[in-house]
Amino acid sequence: MRAISVLLLCALPALADDALRRGIEAFRAGRHAEARSYFQQSEDREAPVFLALVQAATGGCAQAVPRLAAAFADAAGPELRRLAGEALLSCVESNLKADYPSDADVLYQSARAHLRAWNEAVYQMFQKTPASYRVNQISGEILEIQGKYHEAAAEYRKAIEKNPRALDLHFRLGRVILIDAQGPVALENARREFEGELALNSGDAAAEYEVGQILIAQGKRDAGVSRLERAWALRPDFVEALVAVGRARLENKEYPDAISLLNRAVKLQPRNETAHYSLMMAYRNSGDLEAAKREKAVLDELQKPPEGEFTEFLKKLGEKPPKQ
């Protein structure tokens, strides 16, 4: 979702149609229904493609696929054609997995296709655009996966140097700094990067959320909570921000408000363990022990490890698991 939002934002400066612009802004803020409405109102000839992109990003692949296919075939400009193609690929794969959810062959082919596409694209990128900031970005992402956070940060810094206006780089750099260490210096450096992301895109709820969390860790609680509230306002379905605001209310002993927010969070994401745990604590602190116990039961269920997960995995690897 964050990636699509960032991609759509890239297209923003070139747009003339007001409804189209408002639609993209609404999508970025998580107001999907509003975004759809704007795209439907827009008279821009590319508006139906944007509508399809939003549908694809919000689970509406069935409606989106015909328009995306047409846009990819010939109707759109090169940038939009690329976005349509990526969304189309994603939709076809989603449809396959939705129609055959437990089919090992479908899942295997899907995994292979992704892996092949990844390898080919990365190879091409390194071959054809070795000096681009995207090569540094992808290098940073790979190093991040490998746990080499220091090196990843260096690659993101190079990417920023090459393209200071590129979105998502400051966010990734801030995140990798935080993963590597959370000492006072690291916290401040990470905060600067998230603020840097916000300077490029003031509507980035995730960056706003990270700034809020850092400010709280730095002992600036009130400032931190207000940034978390802003993150939530930017994206009302941003569950992490909702939980953080709920917890701030809980710390202030504003129990009804905290419980209401946290209940909303668990409705948005029924399998979110942090949301359930926070709700359990809110009920407990409010004195409603029975409700707290009910939440604990939900949490216990969610935290149960899948039966036989590890031994099955070992068998596949040819290892003999130790006896219980």
Place this chain on the structure above:
Amino acid sequence: MRALAAIALLLVSAAQPRPDFRNIAAKAGLRRPFPNGGANAKQFIIETTGSGVALLDYDNDGLLDIFVVSGKGGSNRLYHNDGHDHFTDVTEGLGLTSEGWGQGVCAGDYDNDGYTDLFVTYWGQNRLYRNAGGKHFEDVTAAAHLTEDRVRYNTGCAFLDYDNDGRLDLFVANYLQFDPKTTPEPGANPYCWYRGIAVNCGPRGLPFDRNILYHANAGGTFTDVSEHSKIAEPSGHYALGVLTGDFNGDGRPDIYVACDQTPSLLYINQGDGTFAEEAVLRGVAYDADGRSMSGMGVTAADYDGDGWLDIFRSNFSDERETLYRNRGKGEFDDATVAAGLAHNTRYVGWGCGFFDFDNDGWKDLLLVNGHAFPEVDRLGGAVRYKNPMILYHNAGKGRFDDVSGAAGPALLELHSSRGAAFGDIDNDGAIEILVNNQNESPSLLKQSASGSNHWIMLQLTGAKSNRSALGARVRLTASGRSQVDEVRSGGGYLSQNDLRLHFGLGASREADQIEIEWPSGARQKLAHVKADRVVSIRENP
């Protein structure tokens, strides 16, 4: 290092104390290294978890002696305190020579003869050493019915009198089921990797085990009551550090267990010989996000002065330490971030302890660190095998300041440390810290100068209660402020602190009042007790 120290110095304001901790171990006679598996790479998890240390006065001469637990290839060692910060190795003469994978140690006078006994945990058979008049230690494991029927990975331990019958019972945490013959090699499966490096496997992927509670019978024997007491009921926990305390204020000792990669445990004493495990609902199983941490060491103190014991737990790297504030009656909130403790995530924390290093009446906090995997040094990043220690000064009002960079050279030394014990080896009111370092000699931290604040040390002796007074709760009032603490066995990471209770009094030259709640239920009060000395208090018969 120079740059790091400079940065840390900048963060310490002029108003904060500037302790000067020095490592006096070599000068004190603690030069022998203690083996604990591979120094550059570790094949099995057993090489990562040991070992603890103890500060106890085994010969009742008023000076704390030192006991260090060893991994395979060495012997546990007892050092006699000769005074003047010097210790002599008396291991052989006192019958404590040992071998095997020693893990934890806890102390208590289990036979109520006036001499503190020792219990040492092992991967393998634990050992109970009866202290015979301070002149010899006798291995009474078999005679006390503490022989185990299989090889177990015993870790933290604590004596406690859970049924208040005046006899010390014994709790032993169990980490997991480990057999080198069936444990996969480093890198063999996804649980044997760390940041792209093949490392020893576990704890994930290795079978769980259950904790043990032994009830003390008359006549010096124990009975395994793990099933009956419901201690063995929780499954799916990798148990390490053990902490006892009356967390809900009902007069009975409860048991908290720090667990690795699984929810930590809080056994609430039901008063009928059974315990109920209630960590999740009481808010001490997870971090604030409801996630299991890799809990290692654990300690308790009333850090915010509200009269309730709070809990601190050390965790793995990439995780925050956890401070649980007791909001009353044993319900806790995660106060880590609010207390200013959320910064040090690059270290794996082990030994930890609350102690008042500047005697200002507020308990400060020290933790010792060291990564589980020596192999992390190959990564060349911020996460390293050998680490400095962390010292947090309690600023009052529920906040701590990290003063590690300005607390003397001993804290900046790099070791891969495990157990740590806190106690006053020279009875001057400034607490020393003994640390077990993997494959190195121990560290002994001592402040180069004592401050101007006053202090008092209480040595409690039970009469109707168990003689070590384990579980006795003290409320001390000075200059209108009250502090509470309890006498406890075990604690920290697999270690034993001084059994005496130390209180900083700030500018007060006396404690206005000392109230003691003995485990027997008896209450005792003393008024206007002069400061700057060790005070012995015997329970009224």
